[in-house]
Amino acid sequence: MNDIAAFLATHSTMIYLLIFAVFLGYELISKVPSVLHTPLMSGANAISGIVLVGSILFLRTADPQDYLSLGLGSLALVMAMINIVGGFAVTNRMLAMFKKKPSS
């Protein structure tokens, strides 16, 4: 119980941020037309690669002799990077097809 209280106390601004983000996300995306469902999903998917920030910070603080941490951390970074680059690139490719053609 004390742990929970301590957690809430030390992370209070983070928790505020989390709650606001839930509402913000809902308001931002609630009225999306069906044409954009796929690009929205794959674009959002690319953003979830933000976990990469964690893997970079982890690798930077790892002990250079600790090959297990370095190996697993690097693998995490590779995976997040594929998610990010692939996700944004494929979304861009899709949206390029949606470009409105000059009406004939």
Place this chain on the structure above:
Amino acid sequence: MMAIVQLAYLIGAICFILGLRGLSHPSSARRGNLLAALGMTLAILGALLQPIAGADNNYLWIAGAMIIGAAVGWYRSARVEMTGMPQLVSLFNGLGGGSAMLLALTEYLKNYQNSTASSLAVIAFTLLVGTISFSGSILAYLKLDGKVRDAQVRLPAHSLINLGLLLVSLVLTALLVMQPSTLILVISLVVFLIYGFSFVAPIGGADMPVVISLLNSVTGLSAATAGFLYGSQIMILGGILVGASGTILTILMCQAMNRSLMSVILGNFGSAAVAGASSADQADQTVQSAQAMDVAILLAYAQKVVLVPGYGMAVAQAQKQAKELDEILQEKDIEVYYGIHPVAGRMPGHMNVLLAEVDIDYDKLYDLDQTNAIIDEADVVLVVGANDVVNPSALDDPSSSIYGMPVLEVWKAQQVIVFKRSMKPGYAGIQNPLFFKENTKMLFGDAADSLKQIVAEIKNL
């Protein structure tokens, strides 16, 4: 330096917000995506440059990993066919979840002996959601890619097994915090992996759009919880925004099928016995089949044509032929519309992507309500590879497992042509009375070939 890094994170977060807002409007979508990518670049720079006292940095490892990841991601995204998009999105999503999983794993290994309960709880929860997202998305990828068939992974009483696995997973999550050890970690990892597989296993076919959206939101959640671990606001914000967008899409897809999320997760779509009475009725009914020539004549004298695409169009790669048909009908001043059901295909918006690929103007893409509003004026409806989304049982047969799902009411048109390989029922064996209606004709064969023949016949007329 720290101030500059904080500013980069802040601007990055704003880019994410504006980017997602852009992505929800057609005119600004492309800019929105680029803005989100810019935000990500700023976040990466921030993470690379953030001053950390006494850190060894290991920039060589970081650079190597980033280059490999970027190259692989770029290569895959440049090569993918638009029909393969659902698989790719699932795969990328799984990698994001897998990244959170590995991060939680290494953090736990490194710190489990001297961490507070609250930070262990954050790690354990990140491990739980990251792992479920990883193994679930990988199975979804394998299913969508046709490497695993739905029936191969569905067990009897699957929903009970899943409930059991969920409970065990939650207990293990608690143990990770209260009795930290590497043994518990290994057991947890294995159980979470199995749960992710088992969670997706019974869900298939037409329910895939729901499960993909749901997994997307789980990955976002895992990124957000990892954010607590590193005290990173941008991770929390980015992760939660993704979680929210995935959740909204999940709800939209469920509404489109008029089913609760729970019934999708339990995976009982069509697995209930198809009402004996109605299938017996249809056993002695016959269908009328048509030839490409007949369809060509029908189309040539029509004024309004509605094409209803489904997953079968993606499988047959028939969108190019659909475009050819579209052009030739347009030359004859025949109006062509596309009736797109929200859950047609295997991911949200799947059909829109395919039709956009072949340059079909998106003003002609009608959604469910728009299509049903004009359907009785249509002379011919071409159903290309769709089945459950045009099934009249959804409206008039309470014993059908899709009863209550809004469908495209194509049978109200003058004439319906159904493109189909054979008389095999659609996903999970739901019989479709549409095929037996008086104004329905079946055109058997590969959809792409059939469309090609029709185009050729129309040219010959």
